[in-house]
Amino acid sequence: MFQINHISLTQFRNYSQQAFSFPKRVVGLCGSNGIGKTNLLDAIYYLCFTRSYFSRTDAGSVQIGSQGFRLEGDWHQEGLEHKTVCIVRETGKKELWVDQEICPKFSAHIGRFPVVFIAPDDVILITGGAEERRRFMDTLLSQLYPEYLKILIRYNKILQERNSFLKRAAESNQVDTGLLEILDHQLTEAGTIIFSERKKFMESFLPEVQHFYAVITSSAEKPVVAYSSPLLERSFQDILLQNRTRDLAMQRTSSGIHRDELELKLNDESFRNIASQGQRKSLLFALKLAEFNVLKKAKGFPPLLLLDDIFEKLDETRMQNLLHWVCRENTGQVFLTDTHCDRIKEVMQKIEVDCQLIELS
Ligand SMILES: Nc1ncnc2c1ncn2[C@@H]1O[C@H](COP(=O)(O)OP(=O)(O)O)[C@@H](O)[C@H]1O
Numbered sequence: 076m077f078q079i080n081h082i083s084l085t086q087f088r089n090y091s092q093q094a095f096s097f098p099k100r101v102v103g104l105c106g107s108n109g110i111g112k113t114n115l116l117d118a119i120y121y122l123c124f125t126r127s128y129f130s131r132t133d134a135g136s137v138q139i140g141s142q143g144f145r146l147e148g149d150w151h152q153e154g155l156e157h158k159t160v161c162i163v164r165e166t167g168k169k170e171l172w173v174d175q176e177i178c179p180k181f182s183a184h185i186g187r188f189p190v191v192f193i194a195p196d197d198v199i200l201i202t203g204g205a206e207e208r209r210r211f212m213d214t215l216l217s218q219l220y221p222e223y224l225k226i227l228i229r230y231n232k233i234l235q236e237r238n239s240f241l242k243r244a245a246e247s248n249q250v251d252t253g254l255l256e257i258l259d260h261q262l263t264e265a266g267t268i269i270f271s272e273r274k275k276f277m278e279s280f281l282p283e284v285q286h287f288y289a290v291i292t293s294s295a296e297k298p299v300v301a302y303s304s305p306l307l308e309r310s311f312q313d314i315l316l317q318n319r320t321r322d323l324a325m326q327r328t329s330s331g332i333h334r335d336e337l338e339l340k341l342n343d344e345s346f347r348n349i350a351s352q353g354q355r356k357s358l359l360f361a362l363k364l365a366e367f368n369v370l371k372k373a374k375g376f377p378p379l380l381l382l383d384d385i386f387e388k389l390d391e392t393r394m395q396n397l398l399h400w401v402c403r404e405n406t407g408q409v410f411l412t413d414t415h416c417d418r419i420k421e422v423m424q425k426i427e428v429d430c431q432l433i434e435l436s
Pocket residue numbers: 087088089090106107108109110111112113114115135136137138139
């Protein structure tokens with residue numbers, strides 16, 4: 076079992092100083108709009124990921140008028156108790172402490188306390204550009220393999236260096252081929268590892284997505300999530316070499332794993348184009364629950380599941396299918412939020428789940 080037992084928030088967004096205990100496995104947070112439901116979920120996420128789920132800056136999470144924030148979490152994981160503390164100092168410097176020891180590299184912490192967040196705006200994962208799906212894939216793989224994030228950070232750094240190199244070359248009208256070859260070699264090395272991790276992973280991921288899509292929709296429709304990368308056709312080295320003239324002209328690296336895509340399809344058509352709103356939302360949940368299941372298998376215990384404004388997303392039948400799986404078949408800790416306490420209470424009664432209700436005010 077893996078769960079958060081207690082959290083305290085100091086100067087974190089709308090929370091000056093508040094603490095919550097979570098004795099039960101299923102926690103419902105209710106209260107009117109703007110009361111702090113999403114912020115509380117994001118605080119929990121912060122302790123797992125050392126950053127906000129909503130790409131907000133650390134400074135943006137400090138309570139207006141204050142300097143610095145502090146989050147403390149007490150965790151129970153596979154028979155052991157842990158304490159994590161995330162601090163943003165007055166200077167803006169961020170620290171993470173795990174069991175009284177400072178964590179020297181945030182990337183090493185990610186995945187130790189696995190978590191899956193599902194927020195209303197996440198449907199952009201289906202409707203938005205390739206970048207959204209790459210980020211999804213990267214977040215997932217970072218939680219799965221500690222090395223992945225390190226290599227990805229390295230890749231992005233070399234990519235930036237290469238792009239600056241291309242700019243300088245254009246400006247000075249001189250190409251230091253020796254240096255470009257070194258950069259290409261470094262980029263190829265990191266990029267090829269990322270590529271093979273993504274490719275391998277997507278093969279096992281697809282059946283999970285299809286499984287959950289069926290669980291939620293009770294239909295036989297099979298969406299397809301296909302990994303597409305320029306590296307599927309040619310080696311990265313060849314790609315860089317072939318594009319060299321073009322890259323120099325465009326002053327950027329035009330092809331590589333930073334252009335990968337997850338194609339979403341239904342009946343061989345682009346999912347985005349043909350799917351109804353309900354189908355999109357179902358696929359969103361299927362992707363997220365597939366992420367959840369993959370993490371669970373890899374870690375040996377279910378990750379934390381944070382479901383924000385869940386009731387606004389699906390029709391009632393699909394919602395019940397989903398909640399039944401999430402709260403009954405899943406044995407991990409679940410947080411869900413809604414503006415109406417009664418709505419959570421009713422659904423939990425219907426699916427016979429003992430739920431802790433916290434009414435925020
Ligand atoms: N840095 C901040 N300082 C103070 N209040 C903040 C900060 N960031 C957000 N808030 C407040 O938090 C509230 C939103 O909380 P949120 O968790 O999104 O509400 P809910 O999910 O319950 O609708 C808003 O009232 C907003 O003004």
